[in-house]
Amino acid sequence: xxxxxxxxxxxxxxxxxxxxxxxxxxxxxxxxxxxxxxxxxxxxxxxxxxxxxxxxxxxxxxxxxxxxxxxxxxxxxxxxxxxxxxxxxxxxxxxxxxxxxxxxxxxxxxxxxxxxxxxxxxxxxxxxxxxxxxxxxxxxxxxxxxxxxxxxxxxxxxxxxxxxxxxxxxxxxxxxxxxxxxxxxxxxxxxxxxxxxxxxxxxxxxxxxxxxxxxxxxxxxxxxxxxxxxxxxxxxxxxxxxxxxxxxxxxxxxxxxxxxxxxxx
Amino acid sequence: xxxxxxxxxxxxxxxxxxxxxxxxxxxxxxxxxxxxxxxxxxxxxxxxxxxxxxxxxxxxxxxxxxxxxxxxxxxxxxxxxxxxxxxxxxxxxxxxxxxxxxxxxxxxxxxxxxxxxxxxxxxxxxxxxxxxxxxxxxxxxxxxxxxxxxxxxxxxxxxxxxxxxxxxxxxxxxxxxxxxxxxxxxxxxxxxxxxxxxxxxxxxxxxxxxxxxxxxxxxxxxxxxxxxxxxxxxxxxxxxxxxxxxxxxxxxxxxxxxxxxxxxxxxxxxxxxxxxxxxxxxxxxxxxxxxxxxxxxxxxxxxxxxxxxxxxxxxxxxxxxxxxxxxxxxxxxxxxxxxxxxxxxxxxx
Numbered sequence: 001x002x003x004x005x006x007x008x009x010x011x012x013x014x015x016x017x018x019x020x021x022x023x024x025x026x027x028x029x030x031x032x033x034x035x036x037x038x039x040x041x042x043x044x045x046x047x048x049x050x051x052x053x054x055x056x057x058x059x060x061x062x063x064x065x066x067x068x069x070x071x072x073x074x075x076x077x078x079x080x081x082x083x084x085x086x087x088x089x090x091x092x093x094x095x096x097x098x099x100x101x102x103x104x105x106x107x108x109x110x111x112x113x114x115x116x117x118x119x120x121x122x123x124x125x126x127x128x129x130x131x132x133x134x135x136x137x138x139x140x141x142x143x144x145x146x147x148x149x150x151x152x153x154x155x156x157x158x159x160x161x162x163x164x165x166x167x168x169x170x171x172x173x174x175x176x177x178x179x180x181x182x183x184x185x186x187x188x189x190x191x192x193x194x195x196x197x198x199x200x201x202x203x204x205x206x207x208x209x210x211x212x213x214x215x216x217x218x219x220x221x222x223x224x225x226x227x228x229x230x231x232x233x234x235x236x237x238x239x240x241x242x243x244x245x246x247x248x249x250x251x252x253x254x255x256x257x258x259x260x261x262x263x264x265x
Numbered sequence: 266x267x268x269x270x271x272x273x274x275x276x277x278x279x280x281x282x283x284x285x286x287x288x289x290x291x292x293x294x295x296x297x298x299x300x301x302x303x304x305x306x307x308x309x310x311x312x313x314x315x316x317x318x319x320x321x322x323x324x325x326x327x328x329x330x331x332x333x334x335x336x337x338x339x340x341x342x343x344x345x346x347x348x349x350x351x352x353x354x355x356x357x358x359x360x361x362x363x364x365x366x367x368x369x370x371x372x373x374x375x376x377x378x379x380x381x382x383x384x385x386x387x388x389x390x391x392x393x394x395x396x397x398x399x400x401x402x403x404x405x406x407x408x409x410x411x412x413x414x415x416x417x418x419x420x421x422x423x424x425x426x427x428x429x430x431x432x433x434x435x436x437x438x439x440x441x442x443x444x445x446x447x448x449x450x451x452x453x454x455x456x457x458x459x460x461x462x463x464x465x466x467x468x469x470x471x472x473x474x475x476x477x478x479x480x481x482x483x484x485x486x487x488x489x490x491x492x493x494x495x496x497x498x499x500x501x502x503x504x505x506x507x508x509x510x511x512x513x514x515x516x517x518x519x520x521x522x523x524x525x526x527x528x529x530x531x532x533x534x535x536x537x538x539x540x541x542x543x544x545x546x547x548x549x550x551x552x553x554x555x556x557x558x559x560x561x562x563x564x565x566x567x568x569x570x571x572x573x574x575x576x577x578x579x580x581x582x583x584x585x586x587x588x589x590x591x592x593x594x595x596x597x598x599x600x601x602x603x604x605x606x607x608x609x610x611x612x613x614x
Contacts, residue, residue, distance in 0.1 A: 128385035135389035140469035226394030
């Protein structure tokens, strides 16, 4: 059984700051992490590997050269090998173009049974790439997966809803997207961490560029993206509030008066 | 399938009308679909075109009526008992076939757990763009294009997205973001029953069962008063204090992502960009710093009170009333004061 796990390296959005003057992202000093939902996807793959014979976990990542750091962490957690897709031709890709590229790479890895993605990345929050990979590969998909078990030659998965979940049986190959309720991602093992620092011990990281995959150049990158950013701006803050000064008791009493004026108490 | 391409120089003028996916769960149309009809109505009017709701599966007649009463000019009703339960593949087939046949200009989908599964699959099948979780939709007066505004980078930046060369222009919108039209019971429209040729053999996912959670659903979106806690509470027990305050105000307790991530509160109580969007009359933010992704979910509250010990916390920028102080000091005093409202008002007079 071969499982391809798609991971993305993202800025930790809890730490992201915007330059108010220029409206651009301050990336300096912002740590990069493996996208949280993708870690759950990886953990799910590793658990299937732990529980079954002959499971190979291949990590697939698209990004600049420094995304290698995310791949190394995934390998330290227990993935068998990895592919980094990196090319200037990929820059500016929206979800259509990104999923087109990733689908082509998954096809090239080949002979897979499961493609696991995180539900969504914290820098975009679109949740589109998983389903779009599935469509490009003409595979079934189950998103919002909160449990996975083997059921004969199928997988039995639980798919979260707002007020419950579906239980579904799905044929392989299949694309699944993971949510954090699926599992608790493991920490890298001691030997994994050791290998992390040692290029000779670490499993192979293949570097692929646009020439390594079978992809229509008109469908990728900025030009191949159907959606375009028309403009971006820093959201404005619209209230001019009132500070209620004094001791806690005084402030609370002032608040009661204000709320009474607004007929809220 | 899987063969669609984008940017093929299609004739944009052959696409018209606005469609809304009318999502039904167990035969009931979900609220966000009615909200989408509200914004869909405005977009259709701005384009001098019509608004249609696309409804799949069995649904009572009262629902097709209400889709029209909430703004639709017509309903495209794919009435098939085999489609009662959501299926990614079958719903994608139904809607993609309809889109290819009738060419809508705009297609809106609610960003529910189902809409966020269906939307991207349809966009990939028909070969067009999709913009997720839009907070504003409007027509560009200059060229008639759909301007789709959404938060990016956790809400630190807003981006307006366009889909210039592909149709339909597709957007998802989260529940609670758009407003419904006033219900107009005199409104009339056509309900067209669609008979679609479908290939059920393409569906590789077997439905086993639907499990509904027994726990009481928290209706944050409907709440008039919300007391929300954040990282500043420091622990799970802090939420018991907020419970007391919420009880006094007949409100419900909510939380920021930070508090949910700490495991102090369930995810279904999370307000913000990756949680719920709320618009209560009163929102009391306790120990919440006011990261923009949180503010994205509550800034439409009528009145916001912020209690935070850090006087520079950004939550004060969006608060009508701010109290700089320790939550554990201020909130108990507020609970007491709510028992003495008359006395306090008298003392002021």
